[in-house]
Amino acid sequence: MGDELRGDSLVHLNVRFSTEAELKQTLDFLYEKSKEGIAFTGLVEAMVNEVTIITAIHNIKSNKGSKTAGVDRLKMDKYLQMPKEELIALIRDNFSNYRPRPARRVYIPKKNGKQRPLGIPTVLDRIIQECVRIVIEPICEARFYPHSYGFRPYRAQKHAIRDIINVINAGTRSPDQPVWAVEGDIKGCFDNINHRILLKKIWRIGIHDKRVIKMIQQMLKAGYIESGTVYDTKLGTMQGGILSPLLSNVYLNDFDWFVGRMYMEPHRQCKHKCNDTRRLKWSGVTPKYNYRFADDWVILTSTEQEAYRLKRVLTKYFRNKMKLELSQEKTFVTDLRTEGIHFLGFVVRAEKKRKTPDPKTWTENLVGKPLPDMERLKEKIQKIADEVRKIGEVTERSVQAAQIQRVNSMIVGLAQYLQPSICSHAFHAIDRRINNTALAVWKKSFPKHYNKYQIPMEKLCNLPHRHEGYKSKTFAVPIEGEWFGITMAFITHSKYESKPFDQRMTPYTEEGRRIYSYYRSKSKPLPCDRPSVNTAGDIQLSVYAKTVYNFEYFMNREYAYNRVKGKCKCCKKPLFLDDKKFCYHVKGKVPLDKINKVQNLIWLCNDCYRMVNNGPIPPDIDEKVLKKIQKYKQK
Numbered sequence: 119m120g121d122e123l124r125g126d127s128l129v130h131l132n133v134r135f136s137t138e139a140e141l142k143q144t145l146d147f148l149y150e151k152s153k154e155g156i157a158f159t160g161l162v163e164a165m166v167n168e169v170t171i172i173t174a175i176h177n178i179k180s181n182k183g184s185k186t187a188g189v190d191r192l193k194m195d196k197y198l199q200m201p202k203e204e205l206i207a208l209i210r211d212n213f214s215n216y217r218p219r220p221a222r223r224v225y226i227p228k229k230n231g232k233q234r235p236l237g238i239p240t241v242l243d244r245i246i247q248e249c250v251r252i253v254i255e256p257i258c259e260a261r262f263y264p265h266s267y268g269f270r271p272y273r274a275q276k277h278a279i280r281d282i283i284n285v286i287n288a289g290t291r292s293p294d295q296p297v298w299a300v301e302g303d304i305k306g307c308f309d310n311i312n313h314r315i316l317l318k319k320i321w322r323i324g325i326h327d328k329r330v331i332k333m334i335q336q337m338l339k340a341g342y343i344e345s346g347t348v349y350d351t352k353l354g355t356m357q358g359g360i361l362s363p364l365l366s367n368v369y370l371n372d373f374d375w376f377v378g379r380m381y382m383e384p385h386r387q388c389k390h391k392c393n394d395t396r397r398l399k400w401s402g403v404t405p406k407y408n409y410r411f412a413d414d415w416v417i418l419t420s421t422e423q424e425a426y427r428l429k430r431v432l433t434k435y436f437r438n439k440m441k442l443e444l445s446q447e448k449t450f451v452t453d454l455r456t457e458g459i460h461f462l463g464f465v466v467r468a469e470k471k472r473k474t475p476d477p478k479t480w481t482e483n484l485v486g487k488p489l490p491d492m493e494r495l496k497e498k499i500q501k502i503a504d505e506v507r508k509i510g511e512v513t514e515r516s517v518q519a520a521q522i523q524r525v526n527s528m529i530v531g532l533a534q535y536l537q538p539s540i541c542s543h544a545f546h547a548i549d550r551r552i553n554n555t556a557l558a559v560w561k562k563s564f565p566k567h568y569n570k571y572q573i574p575m576e577k578l579c580n581l582p583h584r585h586e587g588y589k590s591k592t593f594a595v596p597i598e599g600e601w602f603g604i605t606m607a608f609i610t611h612s613k614y615e616s617k618p619f620d621q622r623m624t625p626y627t628e629e630g631r632r633i634y635s636y637y638r639s640k641s642k643p644l645p646c647d648r649p650s651v652n653t654a655g656d657i658q659l660s661v662y663a664k665t666v667y668n669f670e671y672f673m674n675r676e677y678a679y680n681r682v683k684g685k686c687k688c689c690k691k692p693l694f695l696d697d698k699k700f701c702y703h704v705k706g707k708v709p710l711d712k713i714n715k716v717q718n719l720i721w722l723c724n725d726c727y728r729m730v731n732n733g734p735i736p737p738d739i740d741e742k743v744l745k746k747i748q749k750y751k752q753k
Contacts, residue, residue: 127156129156131164135169136168136169138169141170145253148253148626149626150260150627152260157326161327162329165213165250165252166210173252175198175245178360179194186238187222187238188240189343190219190242192240193241195670195711209242212246213249218337219239220342221356221358223236223238223344234357237357239340243337250333254325257324258323258371259624261323263375263383265278265382265408265410266371266409266411267411268410268411268414273619275463277619278411279461281618282459282486283486283487283488287486290485297455298421300425304436304442305444308355308362308366309357310354311442315369317334320334338351339351342356370440372439372440373440377406380406381398381405404420404424407419416461422451433449455469463491463495464489464539465489467489470482471483489539499552501528503551505524507555509595519602522603529607530607533607533609538612539612542612548607552604572591573601575606579597580605581605592604623637671701674715674719675721682721684721686699687722687726687746689743691723703718720750732751
């Protein structure tokens with residue numbers, strides 16, 4: 119896979135891959151060797167490989183931000199409509215002569231009323247950053263602290279909360295139970311990252327390709343444009359950049375290990391770390407457990423004295439080693455038995471177990487309890503209520519239905535976020551506020567008979583599986599004889615994480631992917647080594663395509679093929695690679711920027727394709743298949 123240089127400490131990546139599966143093998147190799155402490159050169163060649171570039175475009179295209187333009191005012195559609203070879207050549211040329219454009223500065227509101235600055239790079243810069251991220255992420259992932267959870271694959275807030283609960287519960291019978299916490303707040307963390315220190319940390323983490331480090335340095339110093347003026351960026355990583363989350367984790371990784379090596383992770387490569395922590399505990403070392411999500415972090419310990427000592431030590435550490443400042447007003451020492459820590463929208467407390475009907479189970483032991491942070495929840499509910507009011511500002515039923523759908527997505531998203539906690543009271547608070555707001559809106563819109571618009575949820579046509587069997591009434595509007603209504607949060611129910619996060623779960627090993635697939639308990643995705651539906655002739659056609667058969671068409675026809683699991687859209691017959699089959703435009707007379715979208719592409723077998731194009735229809739054809747063929751003939 120790679121040519122080894124300087125003994126076992128450095129590997130020059132000398133790879134040639136031509137499929138998605140081979141790219142994955144390369145990333146697995148980088149992760150495995152990085153785990154062993156090996157550094158890498160020769161990374162740019164992997165970044166400019168055609169498979170890496172196409173994967174990067176796929177990733178960005180599926181992101182909502184793909185429709186947002188940078189300072190050059192070009193959107194992703196502009197590049198998708200280019201011939202494939204021309205686009206690949208353009209990206210490679212930008213790699214060899216990399217000059218990133220300044221980002222476009224926009225602002226989004228923060229919860230404290232202030233504005234958070236975001237930098238939006240050009241689409242071309244985003245593609246290049248994604249190519250860099252794809253290749254260097256496995257190297258970094260192999261050396262990241264196990265208990266950091268922000269901006270990392272397969273990890274989420276609920277895993278951090280579950281690990282905190284687990285460590286509190288593990289010390290239930292111990293005098294050293296961690297019931298004191300240091301809640302950290304770094305002043306303007308992402309805006310004050312020191313570029314020189316960051317580049318050194320990138321080198322130390324195993325990226326020794328100086329061309330990559332030079333590119334990252336240029337990205338950091340690209341600056342931004344606001345109100346027509348170009349500003350330099352001497353500090354910080356641009357929030358909004360694709361590579362920024364990974365770089366911020368690289369920067370804070372040494373802080374994670376600095377605290378972790380005190381107790382929780384004494385040795386990075388130790389196979390029997392539990393013996394080491396036990397030895398430290400027996401020798402009188404006070405337990406310390408640190409968890410981080412992006413720039414939010416918390417350290418649990420067993421005494422108030424140790425908590426304040428850690429706060430003093432880390433204040434000096436951040437100032438001297440990281441060139442960052444801890445906010446003394448917002449960095450709290452908290453007693454979990456009385457106040458609880460506020461972390462990621464939850465409040466974690468150490469309280470007695472809830473009493474059950476059986477007195478034998480009653481105990482004075484403390485256990486960790488995650489609860490929704492009701493102060494932060496009020497802000498979220500207010501935003502949903504504002505969206506509910508917009509339903510009454512329009513009269514057209516289809517627009518009302520679209521707004522109801524937006525409200526429902528916000529309710530379901532918030533409920534799912536709160537699922538890992540003791541959340542029934544929070545769900546009822548959401549439902550009560552939203553229902554009261556909806557009542558006011560419907561009273562204003564239908565003053566005489568608003569009660570007729572209160573419908574049992576089981577009768578709604580939207581989200582039928584979610585609402586099945588629920589008789590609670592909600593507000594709805596009639597759409598073509600059906601009721602389209604607002605959902606409720608309580609349907610979601612609590613769903614605690616059953617176990618702490620499995621540290622073997624990673625996208626860069628076979629075992630890690632298998633564990634994740636089992637964890638998700640969903641149908642297996644299509645194999646990454648599936649043969650491409652694009653033939654050599656197809657690719658050749660895309661080189662010269664100036665109209666319909668451009669790069670977007672040949673990329674999205676793969677999406678359309680996978681969406682139907684390789685079956686004909688009409689007759690459901692499997693479409694084998696050797697079969698004659700056709701990728702068909704449902705609507706032919708639409709603009710070029712819409713004609714090759716996934717929803718406008720279907721795959722048909724040879725027989726169905728002929729029938730859709732006015733070919734003879736056999737008399738014994740299935741009625742369902744005939745209806746679909748007639749539908750596509752009309753379109």
